Amino acid sequence: MNKDRYLSLFYILFGVVVIIVAANIKTMFAVASEDTGPKFFPYIVGVCMCLCGIGKFFSSKDKKAKQFVKSKKDWLRIILISSILLAYAILIKYLGYVICSTALLISLAILLADEKKPKTWKVIVFSVAVVAVVFIMFKYVLKISLPEGIWIKAIRKAIF
Amino acid sequence: MFAEVFSKVFANIFVPGNILLAFGGNAIGLIFGAIPGLSVSMALALFLPVSYVLPSYSGIIFLANIYTGAESGGLFGSILIGIPGTTSAVATTYDGYPMTQNGQATKALGIAIVSSFIGTTGSVACAMLFSPFISKLALMMGPWEIFSLCFCAIVLVVTISKGDMWNGLIAALFGVLFACVGFSPIDGAKRFSFGIKVLLGGINTTALILGLFALGTVVVNYGQHKNQNPPSPKVKLRGLGVSFKELIENRILILRSFFVGLWIGFLPGMGGGLSNQVSYAMARSASKHPETFGHGNPEGVYATEVANNASIGGAVVPMITLGIPGDSPTTLILSALIVFGLEPGPMLLQKSPVHAYLLYVAMFLGAFVALCLSFGGLRAFPKILSVPYNYLFSAVVLLSFTGAYSLSNSNTILMVCIALAVVNVFFTFAGLPKAPFLLGFILSPMLETNLRMGLTYTNKGFWVFLTRPVSCLLLVIAVASLFWPSVREKLEAKKKAAKTAD
Numbered sequence: 001m002n003k004d005r006y007l008s009l010f011y012i013l014f015g016v017v018v019i020i021v022a023a024n025i026k027t028m029f030a031v032a033s034e035d036t037g038p039k040f041f042p043y044i045v046g047v048c049m050c051l052c053g054i055g056k057f058f059s060s061k062d063k064k065a066k067q068f069v070k071s072k073k074d075w076l077r078i079i080l081i082s083s084i085l086l087a088y089a090i091l092i093k094y095l096g097y098v099i100c101s102t103a104l105l106i107s108l109a110i111l112l113a114d115e116k117k118p119k120t121w122k123v124i125v126f127s128v129a130v131v132a133v134v135f136i137m138f139k140y141v142l143k144i145s146l147p148e149g150i151w152i153k154a155i156r157k158a159i160f
Numbered sequence: 161m162f163a164e165v166f167s168k169v170f171a172n173i174f175v176p177g178n179i180l181l182a183f184g185g186n187a188i189g190l191i192f193g194a195i196p197g198l199s200v201s202m203a204l205a206l207f208l209p210v211s212y213v214l215p216s217y218s219g220i221i222f223l224a225n226i227y228t229g230a231e232s233g234g235l236f237g238s239i240l241i242g243i244p245g246t247t248s249a250v251a252t253t254y255d256g257y258p259m260t261q262n263g264q265a266t267k268a269l270g271i272a273i274v275s276s277f278i279g280t281t282g283s284v285a286c287a288m289l290f291s292p293f294i295s296k297l298a299l300m301m302g303p304w305e306i307f308s309l310c311f312c313a314i315v316l317v318v319t320i321s322k323g324d325m326w327n328g329l330i331a332a333l334f335g336v337l338f339a340c341v342g343f344s345p346i347d348g349a350k351r352f353s354f355g356i357k358v359l360l361g362g363i364n365t366t367a368l369i370l371g372l373f374a375l376g377t378v379v380v381n382y383g384q385h386k387n388q389n390p391p392s393p394k395v396k397l398r399g400l401g402v403s404f405k406e407l408i409e410n411r412i413l414i415l416r417s418f419f420v421g422l423w424i425g426f427l428p429g430m431g432g433g434l435s436n437q438v439s440y441a442m443a444r445s446a447s448k449h450p451e452t453f454g455h456g457n458p459e460g461v462y463a464t465e466v467a468n469n470a471s472i473g474g475a476v477v478p479m480i481t482l483g484i485p486g487d488s489p490t491t492l493i494l495s496a497l498i499v500f501g502l503e504p505g506p507m508l509l510q511k512s513p514v515h516a517y518l519l520y521v522a523m524f525l526g527a528f529v530a531l532c533l534s535f536g537g538l539r540a541f542p543k544i545l546s547v548p549y550n551y552l553f554s555a556v557v558l559l560s561f562t563g564a565y566s567l568s569n570s571n572t573i574l575m576v577c578i579a580l581a582v583v584n585v586f587f588t589f590a591g592l593p594k595a596p597f598l599l600g601f602i603l604s605p606m607l608e609t610n611l612r613m614g615l616t617y618t619n620k621g622f623w624v625f626l627t628r629p630v631s632c633l634l635l636v637i638a639v640a641s642l643f644w645p646s647v648r649e650k651l652e653a654k655k656k657a658a659k660t661a662d
Contacts, residue, residue, distance in 0.1 A: 007590050009288055011330055018337065025351050027346075034616045038344035038351060041608045045337045052333065056326035068589045069383050078383035078585060082578065085375060088561065089574035097565075108554035112378075112387045118550065130555050142213045144566040157290055 008057035015049030020044060081111065096149025101131045165513045169521050171491055172217045172514070181218055182522065185225030186529040190537075190638075191544055192226075196243040197377060198389060198556065200230040200490040206559050208496055209566040216500035218513060220521040223493055228280055228526030230429035231432060231472050232534065235272040236541045239265065240393035248432025248468035251440035255453060255460030260395060262456045266538075270401025273534045275465035278407075278414060283422050283473025288520045291509060295481040295628075298506040303610035303617065308634035310484065310603040310610070313428035314596065315638040317511050321593035325645065331592040335600025336607070338363055341647035345609040352517065358572040363580075365495050367564050368601065368660020369488060372594070373575035376584025378553050383585070387553070392546040397538050406458075413443055413459055414466050421467030425474025428486035433476075439467030472523065475484070480508060480516055484606065491602045493519075521661040524532040569660050 022042035044158045069075060084107055092100045105127035109118060148156075172178065173637060185207070192203035203226050211219035232247030235256065242257035259268035276484045283565045297331060301309075314336075318328035341352045342362030353359040381387050407414070417439040424435035443463035444453045453460050476493075478484045483505030485491040497504050497519075502512050509516050564577050628633045 021352065022184050026576070027347065027349050027351055034575075034614060034619055034621070035346070035612050036347035038347055041344075041604075041611075042337070042340050042351060044339070045333050049330065049333050049337075052326050052330045059324070059326060066591065070385065074383050074385070078379055081382045081586075082582065085379075085557070085578050085581065086575070089571050089578055092561075092565075092574070093571045097562075101562075104561075105554050105558055108557055109550045112382065112550035113548070114385075114387065118548075126551055129557060134558060138562055138566065139365075142210055142566075144209065144213065145569060146562070146565065147571070148459055 002060065004060035005057055008053045008060065011053030011056065012050050013053075015046045015051075015053060018046035018049060023045060081108075084108065084111070092147050092149070094149055094151045096152045097146040098135060099130060099149065099152070102127050103135070106132055161513075165517055166521075168514045168588045169291040169518045172518060173521060173525060178218050178221050181214070181222045182225045182529050183533070185222040186229035186526055187537075189226040189229020189526075189528060190236075190488070192232035192248075192531055194236035194245045194541055194544060195552065196237045196241075196245055196383070196457045197553070198245075199373060200227065200246055200248075201369050201492060202374050202556070203490040205366045205374070205491055206556075206563050208366050208492060209563045211496055212499055216502075216515065217518060219496060219500060220519050221525075223496055224519055224522035225526040227474060227486070227489055227493065228523050229530050229533070231469055232273070232276040232280065232527075232530040234267070234364055234468070235249075235276060237390075237545065239268045239272060239461075240542055240545055241391050241394060243390055246432070248436050248462070248471065250433075251436040251464040252461060252468075253456050254440060254464075255455075256464075257457035257659075258454065259458070260393075264401075264456065265395040266397045266401040267458065268456075268461055269397070269534075269538060270400070271406075272465040273531060274402050274407065275414070275417075275462050275533045275610070276469045276534075279418060279421060279466040279469025279526050280472055280530070281524060282418055283425065283470040284476070284520055284523045284527070285473070286422060287473035287477045288517070291481050291516070294477060295506045295509045298482050300540045301482075301506075302628070304481070304628045304631040305634070307607060307610035307614055308625060308631040308638075309428075309482075310607045312634040312638040313486070313606075314599050315642055317430070317599045318426070319641045319645065320430070321595050325642070327590070327592050331587070331594065332596035332600035334592070335597040335602075336559055336604040338368070338597075338599045339604030341606075345605055346612055347564060356572065358568055358570060358576060363576065363601075364567055364573065365491055365602070366567055366572055367577050368580055369492065370560040370564050370588070372584050372598075374556055375386065375577055375581035378557055380580050380585055380588050381553075387549050390526070390545065392616045393542040395542060396543075400535060408567055412461050413446075414440065414463050415456075416446070417463045417466040418470045421470025422474045424467075425471025425486075427474075427478055428478055428484060428603075431487045432471040433487075433595075435471045436464040436468040439463045439565025444554070466620055469527075473520075476519070476523070479504060480507060483508070486599075486604055487597050488519060488602070491598075502580035554602045 022039050025039050027037055088100055088104045106123055109123045109126060135146065139146055176574050188207060189203055190197040193200060204223060207226055211222050214222060231248065233245030234244060235252050237243050237245030238249040238254035242253050256268045256272060279315055314332050318325065318332050321328040341359050343360060344351050401447035420439045420442060421435040424430045424438060440460055440463050444450050444461050447453065447459055475486050475490050478486055478493050479490040485494045492505050502508060502515055561574055565574050567573055614624060625635065
C-alpha cells in the first residue's frame, strides 16, 4: 500500500470522528422546523470527507509519491524547531516577553543558519535590537500589553 | 452626494500623519512582497494588530498601502534573483530574470514597476466605477444566491488547484471544518472547541494565517533544508529603464493583460496568482515572436505585471460590494473593516460610503507611493534581498508571535498558531493545496449562515436552491466544473482510440 492509500484511510477515519463529535454537539434552543441546526454542517463535512477518502483510495495509482523530507532524520529537525516554538508559547507566561523573545531569536538565528555558524556577538546584538524595537513599538507606541511573566513579576515584587 | 463623500475622503487622506502611514505601509508591503517566502497575507496579518489601534480612517489607509505595496513588490524577487517574491509574480520570472541575465535588469524593473502602476490604478478606478452597480445587484440577491456563489467559488478553486481533485476537495473540507470551530452561526451552539476558551470565538483568521503561513513556512523549510540564503543579486542599476514611447507601442498588450487581470481578480478565489500566468500565456500566443518568450522578452514582463496588479481592483469589488472576500489578503482587510465597526456587504456603500471610497482612494494613492518608492529605492532592493535567511525569518517568527499575542492577550493563541504550523507540515506532507483550504475557511460561515437562512425563509427544503435561476446556474457551473476534467479526459481518450483505430 502506498502513502496515498494510507492517507485516504486517515481521511475516512477522520470523517467518521467528525461525524461522532458532531453528533454530540448540544443545541442551545429549539431551531425552526426547516432549519438544519448546528450539527448539519459538520455532518456534511464528515460525510464528504469519508467520500473523498474513498474516492482518493480508489483513484490513487501505485506511483512513488514525492518525498516530503530527504531522510527520516529531517523529521527530527521539524520536531526540534516546533519544540522551540512551543517552549516559547509556554514559557512566555512565566518568564515574560523580553527574556523569552531574546532567547527565541538567539536560538532561531543560530538554528536556521545551519552549518554557516553566525558570529555569536552578531546574533546577540541582532536579537537584543529586534526585541527592543518590537517591545517599544508594541508596548509604548501601540499601547498593546505584553506579558511581564508571573515569575519575573514575583521577583520584582520581592525585591522592590 | 459623491462630491460630499469625496471631499471627506480627501480631507482624511491628505493629512501629514496619514500620508506618513501610507509611505510606511507601502514600504513594509514592498519589502514583504520583494522577499521570497514572505507574502502579501503575511504582511497584512503581521500588521493588522497595529492597524487596530489606529483611528479607522488611518487604519484603512495603512492596510490599503501594505496591500498595494506588497502586490507590487513581488516583481523585485522575480527579476533580480529569479525567485518570485509573491505567487502573483511567478510568471514575471519567466522573462524578467532572463532580462537580468542579459544585463537588462534596470529595463525589466522599469517595465515591471510602471506596469504594476498601470494595473493597480486602472483596476482600482474600474472598481470604484462598478462597485455601486454591483452593490445594487447584490441587494437583489437572497441567501440562496449567496450560498450558491460561495459554493461555486470554493469548487472553482478546487478545480484550478494543482494536483489531483480529491486533494483539493479534502483541503477545502478541512477549511470548512476549521471554520466550524466555536459558536455556530444563528443559534450559538458550541462546536469543536473542546473546552478551550480561546477557541470559543472560532479560530482567528489572523492567527490562522500567521500560524499556517509564517510559522508553518519556517518549520517546513527547516525540515526540507530550504533555509538557505537566496542568491544575492549582482546587478548595476541605472536610470528608469522604460520610456513613454515603449508604453504606447505596447498599448494593446497592456490593455489585454489589464482586462484579463481585472476579470480573474474579480472571480472569487483566483486573483493575481492565476492572472499573471493566464496573461503571460495569452501574450505569448498573440506575440509575433513567441520563440523569444522565456529568453528575456519585455512583453512577458508587461503582460504579467499589468495583469497581477489589475487583479487587485477586481478582488476588492466582491469584498466591498458582497462582503465575500476572494482570497486571503482581502479576507484580512475585511476582518479589519469589521473591527473598525463597518459591515462589509451590499449596504456598505450606502451606510459608510466614506470608509468604502477611502479604501479605494487609499489604494489609488498606494499605487503612486509604490511607484515613487520603487523607483526611489531601486538601488536598495538588491540589498534587501540579500538579508540572511536566519535573521530575517527569526524576526518574522517573533513578529508573528507578538502580533498573535496582541489579538487575545493570552498565550493559548500562540499554541493555536503552533498547532496550525503543524497543520501546514501535514498539508505539505500529504500534498494538500492551501488555496482551497483557505477559501473553505473564509467562506464557510457565509455558506452555513446562508444555507440555513435559505432553508428557513421558505418551506421548500433544499429544492429552493435549484428553483431560483441564478442560484441554480451557479450550482450547475460548480458541479460541471468539478466533473469536466474527468469527462474531458475520457473524451480525449476516446478520440485517441478512434484515431489509432483509423
